[in-house]
Structure formats: structure tokens, C-alpha cells
């Protein structure tokens with residue numbers, strides 16, 4: 001633990017090829033420490049979502065809270081609740097593949113089918129609007145035989161597409177902090193957490 005304001009040791013190199021074992025051990029320690037703050041950084045990013053995508057009757061943060069609240073009230077487990085909360089996290093930074101962005105954040109920590117659903121929710125959501133814009137609303141059918149097709153269709157139908165309602169009473173962000181901390185305190189990439197259900 002370093003006292004606030006105390007400069008912390010830095011590496012000796014200015015090009016990675018000259019780094020020593022001690023340098024990389026130092027960085028490895030800092031990386032682990034940084035990863036421990038991930039839950040808090042994700043929660044802060046969710047608050048910043050309020051700045052993105054105008055035109056809906058609710059903000060992006062409210063949409064995220066509403067999606068997660070619906071998952072929670074349906075009795076979904078913590079992997080689903082946290083995925084529902086974070087599924088649009090990439091709206092600000094990856095507007096053309098926001099689903100991949102959120103899936104990448106979740107992948108080391110939650111079950112594989114949950115990651116798959118988040119990764120594909122952008123395509124599956126198109127079922128609700130693509131035909132209004134001259135597109136094919138059934139594009140998702142290319143995954144019709146996929147074992148997790150129904151999970152993704154339900155994620156969108158029950159939680160995502162319905163969560164734009166200004167009159168819905170969502171749980172507040174504070175109520176989800178324990179869930180987010182629990183998931184991101186897991187050992188990353190551990191099969192204990194990433195194995196699909198029933199596998």
C-alpha cells in the first residue's frame with residue numbers, strides 16, 4: 001500500500017525489449033491491482049452512458065437499469081443480471097459493434113452462453129426494427145439451429161426491447177453494485193464460472 005501522493009516505482013525501460021524481469025514483475029503487480037478496480041470502473045462507465053444516444057424516452061443508463069431489473073425480477077441469476085446491466089456498455093465507444101464490446105468485458109467472468117447472448121443481442125434486437133428501415137428483421141434466423149438462439153431471443157423479448165419505458169420502476173444502480181463486484185471479483189477465465197450451464 002502506498003501513501004496517497006507518494007510516487008510509485010516505475011520501470012527502467014523506454015522500449016519494451018529492454019525490460020528486465022523486475023520491470024515486468026512490477027507491472028504484473030500493478031496490472032492485478034488495476035483489475036481489482038474493474039467493477040468500480042464499469043459502474044462509473046454505466047453512469048457515463050447517460051450522455052449517449054438521444055431520442056428514446058429513457059436514458060441509456062435507465063435502459064440498462066430497467067433491463068437488469070427485469071432480469072432480476074424474473075429470478076435470473078447473477079450472471080444474467082450483470083450481463084443485462086452491462087449489455088449496452090459499448091454504446092459510447094463501439095457504436096457499430098457495441099454487443100461485441102460488452103461481450104468482451106464479460107467473457108472472462110461469466111458463463112459462455114451469457115456471453116454468446118450479449119455478443120449477439122445487437123443482431124437479435126434488429127427483429128424489432130430492421131423492417132422499418134428496409135432491412136431484414138429475420139436476419140437472426142441464421143442462428144436458428146444454435147443451441148442458444150432461444151436464450152438470446154428471450155433476452156431481447158423479455159428484458160432488452162421492453163426496457164424503454166419511463167413509467168417502469170427500476171431498481172437503482174446502487175442495488176446492483178454487489179452483483180457487479182461479485183462477478184468481477186471472480187478468477188478470470190476460471191472454468192468454474194465460464195463453463196456453460198448443463199455442460
Ligand SMILES: [Fe+2]
Pocket residue numbers: 087088098099121122125
Ligand atoms: Fe444493445
Ligand SMILES: [Fe+2]
Pocket residue numbers: 063067087088160
Ligand atoms: Fe439494450
